[in-house]
Amino acid sequence: MIGHEDLAVRTLGPCRIDSPLAERLAARETTQHSVQEGDRVLFDDTLSMAGARDVPVSELPSLEPGGPRQRIYFDPAKTRVGIVTCGGLCPGLNDVIRGLVLELCRHYGVRRIVGFRNGYRGFIPRYGEDVVDLSPDVVQHIDDEGGTILGTSRGMQDPEEIVDALERLAINILFVIGGDGTIRGAMEVVRVVQERGLKIAVVGVPKTIDNDIPYIDQSFGFQTAMSEATKSIHAASVEARSAPGGVGLVKLMGRHSGFIACYSTLAKDDADYVLIPEVPFALHGEGGFLEHLRRRVEDRGHAVVVVAEGAGQEHIEEHEPGRDASGNVRLGDIGRLMRRLISEHLDKAGVENNVRYFDPSYAIRSVPANPYDSAYCLRLAHAAVHAAMAGRTEVIVARRRRRFVHIPMALAVSRRNHVDPLGDLWMSVLEATGQPVRFG
Ligand SMILES: Nc1ncnc2c1ncn2[C@@H]1O[C@H](COP(=O)(O)OP(=O)(O)O)[C@@H](O)[C@H]1O
Ligand SMILES: O=P(O)(O)OC[C@H]1O[C@](O)(COP(=O)(O)O)[C@@H](O)[C@@H]1O
Numbered sequence: 001m002i003g004h005e006d007l008a009v010r011t012l013g014p015c016r017i018d019s020p021l022a023e024r025l026a027a028r029e030t031t032q033h034s035v036q037e038g039d040r041v042l043f044d045d046t047l048s049m050a051g052a053r054d055v056p057v058s059e060l061p062s063l064e065p066g067g068p069r070q071r072i073y074f075d076p077a078k079t080r081v082g083i084v085t086c087g088g089l090c091p092g093l094n095d096v097i098r099g100l101v102l103e104l105c106r107h108y109g110v111r112r113i114v115g116f117r118n119g120y121r122g123f124i125p126r127y128g129e130d131v132v133d134l135s136p137d138v139v140q141h142i143d144d145e146g147g148t149i150l151g152t153s154r155g156m157q158d159p160e161e162i163v164d165a166l167e168r169l170a171i172n173i174l175f176v177i178g179g180d181g182t183i184r185g186a187m188e189v190v191r192v193v194q195e196r197g198l199k200i201a202v203v204g205v206p207k208t209i210d211n212d213i214p215y216i217d218q219s220f221g222f223q224t225a226m227s228e229a230t231k232s233i234h235a236a237s238v239e240a241r242s243a244p245g246g247v248g249l250v251k252l253m254g255r256h257s258g259f260i261a262c263y264s265t266l267a268k269d270d271a272d273y274v275l276i277p278e279v280p281f282a283l284h285g286e287g288g289f290l291e292h293l294r295r296r297v298e299d300r301g302h303a304v305v306v307v308a309e310g311a312g313q314e315h316i317e318e319h320e321p322g323r324d325a326s327g328n329v330r331l332g333d334i335g336r337l338m339r340r341l342i343s344e345h346l347d348k349a350g351v352e353n354n355v356r357y358f359d360p361s362y363a364i365r366s367v368p369a370n371p372y373d374s375a376y377c378l379r380l381a382h383a384a385v386h387a388a389m390a391g392r393t394e395v396i397v398a399r400r401r402r403r404f405v406h407i408p409m410a411l412a413v414s415r416r417n418h419v420d421p422l423g424d425l426w427m428s429v430l431e432a433t434g435q436p437v438r439f440g
């Protein structure tokens with residue numbers, strides 16, 4: 001059960017400096033569209049959840065609101081900022097970098113901003129990476145391209161060496177843009193900063209194409225990636241409907257969470273089946289997936305199958321589940337297995353079939369953000385700058401139920417966000433595809 005202490009945000013100290021934005025905040029109140037800085041955002045959003053806590057309203061768990069403060073902790077004229085992007089790509093990384101730089105420079109007057117290259121290894125001397133000086137001129141148009149101008153990487157780095165680099169460069173604020181791994185890495189950096197008695201704020205902007213970070217609405221870039229995925233699903237549908245016994249098979253990213261597969265299926269209602277990591281399925285037998293697909297192909301002449309890369313791992317026998325440099329599990333290729341098994345099963349049943357396989361994985365995460373995500377990235381960047389300038393640390397900024405809030409890093413990595421097999425989203429997928437609740 002989430003409690004008050006889980007939602008408490010650490011600060012480096014009292015805010016004694018008037019914010020350059022202060023005069024715009026004088027009349028700010030809590031409404032549907034804004035939260036007064038001394039107010040808090042309720043964590044629970046149903047009567048039953050709030051009621052179950054059996055405490056007075058004032059003691060209900062609540063989150064610190066995001067947004068500009070009247071007074072700030074850091075003196076903008078003397079503040080040096082670092083930015084780093086880590087882990088897998090996601091549309092919008094450059095938009096976040098751009099937003100951070102523009103907000104820092106234009107509204108706080110912070111002039112010294114550096115980017116660290118290729119993820120956390122950018123701090124480590126043995127990699128020989130110089131920092132990238134960032135300014136409005138440098139970042140003005142970087143949002144036109146996918147990826148990250150700073151580069152990214154996986155692989156563990158020594159937090160002591162990271163903090164050494166921060167000290168050498170006299171960095172006061174570090175923005176980390178990344179997923180669960182990056183946030184865990186940032187917490188190690190915060191630990192060392194505290195051990196050394198340093199006043200360095202570390203603020204995260206959560207990034208996950210899989211949408212596997214909990215307590216936030218959706219990661220930036222998710223909508224862009226999902227809309228890219230719909231193009232492949234539509235292509236699979238065209239191919240399937242254009243050949244006798246056509247089966248379009250699309251594998252999408254989603255190591256442990258099947259959100260991309262679910263939302264792209266709902267958006268382009270062409271799929272007959274969606275298979276995700278959260279919902280195991282039997283392949284063989286009368287009630288198994290393959291028999292159900294055979295009947296669908298015989299009845300309709302075609303079918304489209306969307307499979308998240310993390311689904312069906314239990315069916316991949318000879319796969320040695322290794323790990324990548326960051327410790328993330330390396331998945332077996334469910335797409336190739338399904339392609340082979342579908343063809344074999346239909347051949348054996350004497351059903352003419354033409355299986356067309358699509359694997360747009362990297363194609364959906366390396367594109368520039370769409371306008372929705374670009375705007376979202378900019379607002380997240382604004383929130384991150386406001387939080388850091390006000391001395392918040394060991395926190396990520398996020399939009400949760402349309403409000404921007406500060407979520408402690410420990411809470412953000414306390415569990416993984418999954419598609420709930422009993423939840424509304426999966427119910428919608430079952431309604432859209434008509435697939436059975438379970439196979440086998
Ligand atoms: N458990 C961990 N503890 C400390 N640092 C971590 C941990 N996991 C990952 N990291 C650091 O975060 C970086 C990015 O993590 P990774 O899992 O690759 O991507 P993401 O942050 O997108 O999940 C890694 O390069 C590594 O330096
Ligand atoms: O980028 P890599 O190392 O090929 O890993 C691919 C994985 O990265 C992701 O795109 C995102 O992973 P992270 O959240 O760890 O960055 C996963 O969807 C996918 O399984």
Ligand SMILES: [Mg+2]
Nearest residue numbers: 087179180181
């Ligand atoms: Mg991750």
